[in-house]
Amino acid sequence: xxxxxxxxxxxxxxxxxxxxxxxxAIQLGKQGKIRIRRIPGLDAIEEAVGRAxxxxxxxxxxxxxxxxxxxxxxxxxxxxxxxxxxATLSARLGAKMYAPQADVGVMPVAIELVRTAYTxxxxxxxxxxDEQLPYLSGEQFAWAGGIIAMAARMKPAANIMxxxxxxxxxxxxxxFDRAGxxxxxxxxxxxxxxxxxxxxxxxxxxxxxxxxxxxxxGDPMQVGTIGAQDWYKIVGFILAIIGALLATAGVPVIGDxxxx
Amino acid sequence: xxxxxxxxxxxxxxVGVIAVMDYYTxxxxxxxxxxxxxxxxxxxxxxxxxIGAVNLFRVHGRRISERRRADWPFSAxxxxxxxxxxxxxxGTGQFETSSQYEWIYNAIYLPIDSTMYASLCFYMSYGAxxxxxxxxxxxxxxxxxxxxxxxxNTPLFPATFPVFFHIREWIFGPIVGGAYRGIRIGIxxxxxxxxxxxxxxxxxxxLGRR
Numbered sequence: 001x002x003x004x005x006x007x008x009x010x011x012x013x014x015x016x017x018x019x020x021x022x023x024x025a026i027q028l029g030k031q032g033k034i035r036i037r038r039i040p041g042l043d044a045i046e047e048a049v050g051r052a053x054x055x056x057x058x059x060x061x062x063x064x065x066x067x068x069x070x071x072x073x074x075x076x077x078x079x080x081x082x083x084x085x086x087a088t089l090s091a092r093l094g095a096k097m098y099a100p101q102a103d104v105g106v107m108p109v110a111i112e113l114v115r116t117a118y119t120x121x122x123x124x125x126x127x128x129x130d131e132q133l134p135y136l137s138g139e140q141f142a143w144a145g146g147i148i149a150m151a152a153r154m155k156p157a158a159n160i161m162x163x164x165x166x167x168x169x170x171x172x173x174x175x176f177d178r179a180g181x182x183x184x185x186x187x188x189x190x191x192x193x194x195x196x197x198x199x200x201x202x203x204x205x206x207x208x209x210x211x212x213x214x215x216x217x218g219d220p221m222q223v224g225t226i227g228a229q230d231w232y233k234i235v236g237f238i239l240a241i242i243g244a245l246l247a248t249a250g251v252p253v254i255g256d257x258x259x260x
Numbered sequence: 261x262x263x264x265x266x267x268x269x270x271x272x273x274x275v276g277v278i279a280v281m282d283y284y285t286x287x288x289x290x291x292x293x294x295x296x297x298x299x300x301x302x303x304x305x306x307x308x309x310x311i312g313a314v315n316l317f318r319v320h321g322r323r324i325s326e327r328r329r330a331d332w333p334f335s336a337x338x339x340x341x342x343x344x345x346x347x348x349x350x351g352t353g354q355f356e357t358s359s360q361y362e363w364i365y366n367a368i369y370l371p372i373d374s375t376m377y378a379s380l381c382f383y384m385s386y387g388a389x390x391x392x393x394x395x396x397x398x399x400x401x402x403x404x405x406x407x408x409x410x411x412x413n414t415p416l417f418p419a420t421f422p423v424f425f426h427i428r429e430w431i432f433g434p435i436v437g438g439a440y441r442g443i444r445i446g447i448x449x450x451x452x453x454x455x456x457x458x459x460x461x462x463x464x465x466x467l468g469r470r
Contacts, residue, residue: 003285012284022456069301074451081465104308135315141376167380174383188447198391206443210450213465222462225453232449
């Protein structure tokens with residue numbers, strides 16, 4: 001009996017290659033040899049928080065209702081990185097940040113990192129965890145209803161939504177738009193992306209969500225790993241072109257290889 | 261050494277490596293270990309439920325006692341409902357399968373939930389109106405495409421003019437399908453890199469930026 005799971009050999013090789021490429025990218029990043037393009041949606045977050053300070057209105061940061069144990073956990077982790085960033089900016093610039101919670105597993109982590117951000121900025125006395133990070137509900141539309149009501153009452157100046165979102169995405173985007181908030185929306189859930197693209201001022205498309213934590217950290221090693229993402233895409237693009245040409249010629253070797 | 265940072269990172273690495281090994285190998289010891297870890301996760305989540313309940317009682321209890329906000333009666337209603345659901349669930353001994361619990365769930369929660377979901381069509385219509393205004397050439401192209409997709413989705417137009425159906429299929433196939441797969445590949449790659457970054461301890465946003 002094989003030690004390795006059948007039909008997962010090629011993914012395993014791809015995963016090992018991904019590790020090696022990421023290691024190489026980290027080393028190049030350390031040397032400052034990797035440059036990445038600007039992501040307007042992430043650059044706009046500081047502007048959005050600044051706008052909230054000028055207008056004297058709050059900032060909302062929503063990480064979605066994903067958990068750490070479902071297939072959207074990576075998006076939740078990415079969303080928490082942005083929550084940490086927004087909390088730091090809000091504490092530093094003096095904006096009131098609200099981050100309503102939907103998942104009881106994510107909530108303690110969110111509380112901890114917001115507390116850390118305020119402590120680091122020396123503003124812990126300005127943080128009211130119960131009010132600013134309330135647990136609304138684990139039920140989708142109860143949670144959505146709570147956030148829509150908060151948006152209508154508080155008229156936030158900025159709304160940053162990064163994480164996994166479902167049908168509530170459009171409810172949020174429209175409600176905050178009506179409240180006059182500048183919005184940055186990002187998700188890797190394909191069906192919700194058009195809603196964010198339609199209504200939000202800035203949208204993080206798919207992979208940009210995963211790059212967000214590294215991007216805002218400014219750490220050259222983390223930025224290097226974003227460079228690795230581009231390498232994989234180039235390899236994928238080349239494989240797709242060659243595979244399509246060979247398949248058209250009646251030689252589906254690439255498809256056969258990838259399904260091993 | 262910063263224990264508050266390094267210990268969580270070490271746990272993340274260890275659990276992550278076991279999860280990856282569970283996916284790629286057939287080793288029974290790895291599978292058993294990962295099953296235990298997943299069970300721990302379930303127990304931790306059960307404890308976390310208590311945190312959510314405590315937060316609700318703290319926030320809304322404070323609002324009721326202060327009565328400064330005009331909406332404090334809603335806070336009282338919320339806490340009353342929580343207590344009622346718990347009492348009915350525990351009181352019958354059958355939890356959510358009891359007929360009493362099912363009745364209050366179907367009579368109170370479901371209609372409100374369905375109403376919220378139904379309201380989505382108005383939000384979507386308004387969003388569509390905003391984005392489909394032909395303000396420039398790009399928006400005009402989007403508008404024309406939307407017209408074909410919307411009419412192609414109705415029963416009447418494709419039955420009368422089959423070309424609407426074929427154009428809709430073509431838009432969904434080569435155009436939307438191609439773009440969709442491109443974004444999907446990017447998402448997959450991004451998730452893998454984020455996973456690797458988390459395992460090696462570079463992605464620390466979820467720990468707070470210490």
